[in-house]
Amino acid sequence: MTAEADAFQGAGPAPELSAAAPIDGRRRWHVAALATAGLVAMPVLAIVWKALNPTENIWPHLASTVLPGYVLTTVLLMLGVGVGTFVIGTGTAWLVAMCRFPGRGLFQWALLLPLAMPGYLIAYVYTDLLEFAGPLQSVLREVFGWSTRRDYWFPEIRSLGGAIAMLTLVLYPYVYALARATFLEQSICVLEVSRTLGRGTWRSLRDVALPLARPAIAVGVTLALMECLNDFGTVDFFAVRTLTAGVFDVWLRMGNAGGAAQIALVMLAFVVLLIWAERRSRVRQRFHHTSSKLRPIEGIPLHGRKAWAATVACTLPVLLGFAVPATVLADYAFTSEAAQWSPDFFRHALNSLGLSAAAALVAVALATLLAYAARQRAGGIVHAAIRLASVGYAIPGAVLAIGVLIPFAAFDNAVDGFLRQTVGISTGLILSGTVSALVFAYTVRFLAVSLGAVEAGLGRITPSMEMAARTLGHGPSATLRRLHLPMIRGSLLTGGLLVFVDTMKELPATLVLRPFNFDTLATFVYQYASDERLEACAPAALAVVAAGILPVLLLARSVGAARPGRRGRDD
Amino acid sequence: MFRTLTGALLGSAIAVAATFSATGSAAAAGEVNIYSLRQPFLIEPLLKAFTEKTGIKTNVVFAKDGVVERMKAEGANSPADVILTVDIGRLNDAVEAGVVQPVSSKTLDANVPASFRDPEGRWFALTQRARLIYAAKDRVKPGEITSYEQLADPKWKGRICTRSGKHDYNVALLAAMIAHHGEAKAETWLEGLKANLARKPQGNDRGQVKAIKEGECDLALGNNYYYGAMLSNDEQKPWAEAVNPVFPTIGGTKGTHVNVSGIALSKSAPNRDNAVKLMEFLSGNDAQEIYATANYEYPVNPQVKWSPLVESWGRFTPDDLPLSAIAELRGAAVKMVDRVGYDG
Numbered sequence: 001m002t003a004e005a006d007a008f009q010g011a012g013p014a015p016e017l018s019a020a021a022p023i024d025g026r027r028r029w030h031v032a033a034l035a036t037a038g039l040v041a042m043p044v045l046a047i048v049w050k051a052l053n054p055t056e057n058i059w060p061h062l063a064s065t066v067l068p069g070y071v072l073t074t075v076l077l078m079l080g081v082g083v084g085t086f087v088i089g090t091g092t093a094w095l096v097a098m099c100r101f102p103g104r105g106l107f108q109w110a111l112l113l114p115l116a117m118p119g120y121l122i123a124y125v126y127t128d129l130l131e132f133a134g135p136l137q138s139v140l141r142e143v144f145g146w147s148t149r150r151d152y153w154f155p156e157i158r159s160l161g162g163a164i165a166m167l168t169l170v171l172y173p174y175v176y177a178l179a180r181a182t183f184l185e186q187s188i189c190v191l192e193v194s195r196t197l198g199r200g201t202w203r204s205l206r207d208v209a210l211p212l213a214r215p216a217i218a219v220g221v222t223l224a225l226m227e228c229l230n231d232f233g234t235v236d237f238f239a240v241r242t243l244t245a246g247v248f249d250v251w252l253r254m255g256n257a258g259g260a261a262q263i264a265l266v267m268l269a270f271v272v273l274l275i276w277a278e279r280r281s282r283v284r285q286r287f288h289h290t291s292s293k294l295r296p297i298e299g300i301p302l303h304g305r306k307a308w309a310a311t312v313a314c315t316l317p318v319l320l321g322f323a324v325p326a327t328v329l330a331d332y333a334f335t336s337e338a339a340q341w342s343p344d345f346f347r348h349a350l351n352s353l354g355l356s357a358a359a360a361l362v363a364v365a366l367a368t369l370l371a372y373a374a375r376q377r378a379g380g381i382v383h384a385a386i387r388l389a390s391v392g393y394a395i396p397g398a399v400l401a402i403g404v405l406i407p408f409a410a411f412d413n414a415v416d417g418f419l420r421q422t423v424g425i426s427t428g429l430i431l432s433g434t435v436s437a438l439v440f441a442y443t444v445r446f447l448a449v450s451l452g453a454v455e456a457g458l459g460r461i462t463p464s465m466e467m468a469a470r471t472l473g474h475g476p477s478a479t480l481r482r483l484h485l486p487m488i489r490g491s492l493l494t495g496g497l498l499v500f501v502d503t504m505k506e507l508p509a510t511l512v513l514r515p516f517n518f519d520t521l522a523t524f525v526y527q528y529a530s531d532e533r534l535e536a537c538a539p540a541a542l543a544v545v546a547a548g549i550l551p552v553l554l555l556a557r558s559v560g561a562a563r564p565g566r567r568g569r570d571d
Numbered sequence: 572m573f574r575t576l577t578g579a580l581l582g583s584a585i586a587v588a589a590t591f592s593a594t595g596s597a598a599a600a601g602e603v604n605i606y607s608l609r610q611p612f613l614i615e616p617l618l619k620a621f622t623e624k625t626g627i628k629t630n631v632v633f634a635k636d637g638v639v640e641r642m643k644a645e646g647a648n649s650p651a652d653v654i655l656t657v658d659i660g661r662l663n664d665a666v667e668a669g670v671v672q673p674v675s676s677k678t679l680d681a682n683v684p685a686s687f688r689d690p691e692g693r694w695f696a697l698t699q700r701a702r703l704i705y706a707a708k709d710r711v712k713p714g715e716i717t718s719y720e721q722l723a724d725p726k727w728k729g730r731i732c733t734r735s736g737k738h739d740y741n742v743a744l745l746a747a748m749i750a751h752h753g754e755a756k757a758e759t760w761l762e763g764l765k766a767n768l769a770r771k772p773q774g775n776d777r778g779q780v781k782a783i784k785e786g787e788c789d790l791a792l793g794n795n796y797y798y799g800a801m802l803s804n805d806e807q808k809p810w811a812e813a814v815n816p817v818f819p820t821i822g823g824t825k826g827t828h829v830n831v832s833g834i835a836l837s838k839s840a841p842n843r844d845n846a847v848k849l850m851e852f853l854s855g856n857d858a859q860e861i862y863a864t865a866n867y868e869y870p871v872n873p874q875v876k877w878s879p880l881v882e883s884w885g886r887f888t889p890d891d892l893p894l895s896a897i898a899e900l901r902g903a904a905v906k907m908v909d910r911v912g913y914d915g
Contacts, residue, residue, distance in 0.1 A: 416648055
């Protein structure tokens with residue numbers, strides 16, 4: 001994309017541009033962004049089209065029966081996960097970024113580990129551990145001499161609370177990663193001023209750092225909430241009836257794909273409204289730094305009880321979100337006789353890694369294009385198109401897969417029909433049922449993730465630097481290449497790695513769209529886990545987690561390294 | 572580091588793309604393409620036997636949801652030859668979506684009794700599975716429960732476990748109750764059953780038996796083959812040994828409610844001949860025996876004997892309600908589950 005844009009640099013206005021178009025190529029960025037956003041929004045539009053053709057109006061039935069319950073459960077789930085990820089993510093990010101306490105160096109990266117743990121896996125593992133038949137309750141019964149579940153009270157893991165806990169544990173790293181990067185990139189000046197004016201650690205966080213980090217934290221929480229809305233595996237396993245459950249009932253049990261699409265769109269509208277409200281409320285605020293005094297942050301030393309509290313606060317999420325489930329899986333994998341160590345593993349793993357890498361590259365490239373185009377004095381249409389392109393994240397994977405199928409198959413069939421008529425050759429399906437459909441689906445699904453990271457990165461670059469570059473005669477493409485890309489490469493890497501890890505874990509869209517005889521680690525795990533045979537698939541589950549760890553560690557490193565002041569560059 | 576990483580990512584992406592394209596097209600001669608809603612490990616032994624016998628290679632995509640939508644979108648160019656699925660409702664969905672075509676085959680007609688196939692040949696059942704009541708050996712006396720209707724009896728209050736009322740198998744059972752008793756009576760029954768639940772509907776059929784073993788409940792609904800599957804699994808064997816399988820009757824008849832797994836020929840089938848061969852093979856003696864012995868399902872082919880283990884659970888009479896009636900009432904059943912708030 002850069003090469004293409006470069007070709008026009010300094011070539012003057014292209015002939016098809018109107019007289020009012022900026023002469024420096026901004027319009028080209030807008031057009032490219034619109035085209036890309038349109039392409040990525042196609043599956044969503046396909047779902048809209050589906051929603052316009054329901055087989056039956058499902059709302060009267062739903063409204064008079066389960067809808068109020070679904071809505072309430074969904075709102076509570078989002079509220080719980082939203083608050084949970086915000087508190088854990090921001091709190092731990094602040095501690096490791098700004099304070100010194102035992103284990104800080106370890107937690108910097110360890111806090112990201114739960115990101116490698118798919119929500120459905122952690123749900124299976126904790127159910128095994130905490131259910132009535134699980135080891136914990138069995139031991140309790142043994143010790144206290146209880147026999148039936150009526151003899152004592154124990155929190156039910158398969159419940160709304162359980163689902164909130166599971167989703168919070170695996171989703172808080174989104175907030176943590178983005179908040180920590182932002183805290184690290186904040187100029188030390190504002191914090192020193194804050195402390196000089198008599199604010200302590202926590203009040204500096206509340207009054208200065210948090211408001212400044214708000215865009216990044218908002219992106220993190222939004223990602224967590226969207227993930228929460230599209231999650232079906234965890235809530236279904238926990239018998240928590242959210243709107244997503246309604247989508248699947250209407251689609252599969254009532255045979256009404258149109259009605260299901262309508263519910264999915266209502267959910268989507270809800271998320272869009274949330275995002276819009278958040279953006280609206282800070283529309284007049286600017287968050288880039290005008291000072292770039294970025295000498296290394298010393299960290300506020302914590303002592304005694306405070307230091308221990310900080311250590312415990314950082315240990316718990318890692319322990320519960322990663323160490324415990326990973327240990328259980330490892331135990332199953334190495335001690336259970338049912339564990340299946342299949343030679344196919346290598347192939348599944350290769351599939352997973354290749355798909356994830358491809359999806360990460362495409363998603364970051366498109367996100368950079370979109371976010372940068374939006375910076376080029378883009379109008380409302382471009383901004384709206386970009387938002388539309390990133391809503392795929394909030395749509396349940398299986399529904400999104402149908403949205404991907406429709407335009408892909410339509411394209412394939414159109415090409416086939418055209419060639420049959422003109423040349424007499426049938427091409428069949430070129431793209432549908434191939435890996436490209438999968439990569440496209442992942443891109444649509446996870447663009448919001450990479451876009452959030454890239455936008456957060458670009459947002460911290462003050463326009464005056466851009467203006468300087470432009471004054472020095474660089475076009476938008478050269479400015480991007482020479483100014484922005486080097487400055488936001490930490491964010492690019494963050495975005496790419498998040499998409500990578502997300503794709504490793506992705507299940508529902510992969511199931512529907514994959515080619516023949518094709519398995520990823522996630523689909524392999526699902527075959528067994530969905531049948532309560534966690535032991536059998538523990539080796540593969542462990543592999544999903546292991547494959548997610550490396551990118552997570554890279555991610556941790558890149559965020560640490562992204563602090564410009566660290567290298568003493570004179571920018 | 573950023574560059575190295577990008578390089579590594581690009582490199583692996585290209586390598587994988589190359590691997591994929593090498594495995595390429597699935598429409599060549601000697602193949603049959605299967606869209607399966609059944610789990611791979613259930614059908615793998617059957618497909619292996621088919622390839623050994625005929626030399627035809629099988630290609631499978633397994634997905635629980637969205638298969639019919641995929642075929643609809645792919646249209647005339649869909650590579651699918653057959654759909655393998657459970658539940659008459661799912662077969663009916665495929666028929667109504669217009670993605671299947673009729674088959675007329677003497678072999679199929681001979682192997683599959685008329686009540687187990689569509690009169691127009693658009694779908695064929697391959698196995699039937701009884702929906703059983705599993706009763707705790709030590710807490711429920713033999714003969715204490717003999718019908719589905721008795722599940723609503725208040726004496727079982729707080730003693731019954733089931734999976735979600737919206738699961739295909741429970742929906743099919745409820746549809747059968749509606750067919751036998753009418754909507755009003757069936758709804759009263761479902762309300763009674765809900766009132767007897769020991770816990771919110773959750774998990775799968777095996778999970779319910781496990782709950783009986785652990786003393787959470789005394790009765791559970793589950794398909795018959797899970798009993799066999801659990802008995803042959805070291806970890807799950809104690810669960811199965813804690814229960815007695817009961818073949819309940821429905822609607823005052825002697826019949827037990829059954830659901831089916833089945834197959835349909837895709838409308839677009841590029842390898843039509845191979846697909847029909849596969850359908851004939853799966854309904855034939857060899858495959859039906861694998862279904863019976865490896866999966867503990869009941870073969871639809873009357874010439875094939877039940878497995879000795881399955882036989883040991885006793886003979887039963889399947890409910891003679893036509894499968895089409897269950898398929899038709901499925902929508903009403905799902906809505907009833909919502910009205911009663913069964914899943915809570």
